[in-house]
Amino acid sequence: MTPAPGSPGDVLTLISAGSATTRSDLARLTGLARSTISQRVDALIESGLVQETESGESTGGRPPRQLRLHTDGHAFAGVDVGATHCRVALMDISGEVLAECEDPLLVTEGPETVLAHVDTRLDLLLAEAGRPRSALRALGMGVPGPVEFATGRPNNPPIMPGWNDYPIPEHFEDCVVLVDNDVNVMALGEHRNAFPGTSHLLFVKVGTGIGCGIVAEGRLHRGAQGSAGDIGHIRVSGHDDAGCRCGNSACLEAVAGGAALARRLTELGVPAATGADVVALVQAGDTLALRLVREAGRHIGEVLAGLVNFFNPEVIVIGGVLSRVHEHLLAGIRETIYRRSLPLATHHLSIVPSRTGEDAAALGAGLLAIEHYLSPDNINKLVNA
């Protein structure tokens, strides 16, 4: 129902969002009677979803008992499957990280190998956190390629041989599994962690390739085929000679991606193989590398300028390996966006480096799982059962 939001799920949403920490808050926000709220809260405590902590500050009368998510007894996992690494984070229901690990692992080893690895790490982390496997409620996973979100199957991922159409969720039988593109979960992680108040955010990952996660109205926009945000193959002007692996030329990725920068540096006599090498050179003070990074920033900025006009975000977050030298990358990006976008769209626009860093992906994947579990529909089912 639309009016008088007051189901157990809605009540929990208010608690988990931090909008309400006491029964009085809940009564005021929902419009329900205090007695009704008490009943709801009792049910949520009964289900092990909420706990009471000792009194809070008094405002002149009896101090209210604080309510918060019950962080024991449940566990959620966020998995970041990268091209060459695998990171697993174990989180409690509030989004706090309980334990975390990262290992080098090639996604090209195929789904069975990678998912088996995730499984063993999961057991280790659960042991470390002192929770049984049965406490695991949901698992979110980000993978480096397009995914059909509804089914959790990769959709012709270019750099994940053997994964096409593989039903990832079926590998984990006893818990809900949500799979999404890695950039999407990074965007989610960054949004929830650093910019919870904003409605429209773009997260741009500048690594070997270039991708973008889109948060619209606070929710991920995946598009019709789940391929939204694939900005690496948008054309930039003046580089028709730059051939791309996709078969076209002048793609953003072929001009400003980490791999492209490394290749260009190598051609110019400074050996570099990956985006990380480029970053290292910049940090070492190599002026050529620095110039290339700034130029890359301008090219990225050209594409983003168009997207700012189109999408009108409040925040653009720059992440990925190349953002380690963000002071140089951002200079070019900002310069170009402010020159090429409309004043109305840029006036309140922030362009910032990622604040969440390395584990934005694992964190975002975990949050995907947690938010699914905490959705009012799901909670109402749990409480009634």
Place this chain on the structure above:
Amino acid sequence: MTPAPGSPGDVLTLISAGSATTRSDLARLTGLARSTISQRVDALIESGLVQETESGESTGGRPPRQLRLHTDGHAFAGVDVGATHCRVALMDISGEVLAECEDPLLVTEGPETVLAHVDTRLDLLLAEAGRPRSALRALGMGVPGPVEFATGRPNNPPIMPGWNDYPIPEHFEDCVVLVDNDVNVMALGEHRNAFPGTSHLLFVKVGTGIGCGIVAEGRLHRGAQGSAGDIGHIRVSGHDDAGCRCGNSACLEAVAGGAALARRLTELGVPAATGADVVALVQAGDTLALRLVREAGRHIGEVLAGLVNFFNPEVIVIGGVLSRVHEHLLAGIRETIYRRSLPLATHHLSIVPSRTGEDAAALGAGLLAIEHYLSPDNINKLVNA
């Protein structure tokens, strides 16, 4: 509340969407008891929102009484304020047009003049439809510039002198007024009218300038400052000599907009002043005009190819004056999009000319008003009162 959707507003939503036409349908869809549904329907009939029409087809038992929106007693207005015209449509609550008119009118005359004109037209149309002014429940308006949707005030519109920050809703005291950008309401009109099933749609208006309305998850995306969709100033490659009124160069609008095409034709010895002139020349068989339009299509396609990668829509609709020669414009657009966008994104993508035509804007503006009035929140308020 989230579970068991069954407030009067939700019931009406099902009726107005055509998902349910009988009480039984409603009981089945909402999960509520038949008696409860009857009670809800009675309340809606009482409020004048729903009417019963005589029996439907029997399926072996008593034939159900059909329910539909009560189309008498209410009226809604959709106003399309263009640069040089003003169109007003009077609609009933089901979205059917009762009466309509269009007059030449310069938006540069300023808000008082234009809104006074709207007022007189409104009275004429109401008289024509035989409804009193008091029947007017809500009014939607599309204007050729950015608008702060929440307040209904134009936000530094470049071609609407005197309108900046003018509080349009205050001019119509006795009814709710919603103001939006013209391209947004066109997108809404086209979506509701021709593609109600799709989630993600782009409506591209190619007229004097070039703009884009965005439908995401079935709702308009307006962006942080309400300036989303302003694609006319996205850079196209290889035209750094084309200066734009915005101060930059190589803007899509300056290369492929109707005004730019007319100017270019004139330079080449074929006099043309506006986009309409260009269309006329193409229709008269002028090969030069035709070549320019095709070329414009390719430039628009280049920008749209990027947006397809970014946004991943299901449908792109081409409207505006230039779409009158859409067979030529679309050829270039399709060619470029299919060449420059990712296969995953283009595989299920339709690129089609507007099916709604001239009054997409007035229609969309009216629908904006109607959908606001029919929103569950508003209906619940009405029924309880």
Place this chain on the structure above:
DNA sequence: TATCTTCCGCCGATCATCGAACAAAGAGGG
């Protein structure tokens, strides 16, 4: 210590919803 304020649980009153029973209206069959 007395009083005030706020918080929280208890409990009877109230209200919305349900579901069974019944009436209505047509289909189909003998």
Place this chain on the structure above:
DNA sequence: CCCTCTTTGTTCGATGATCGGCGGAAGATA
């Protein structure tokens, strides 16, 4: 033509959820 079956719609008592007042709890203030 009449009888039975099916589906629809309404009526009404039963049920269960919500409300709001009351009183106890717990701290602030004086």
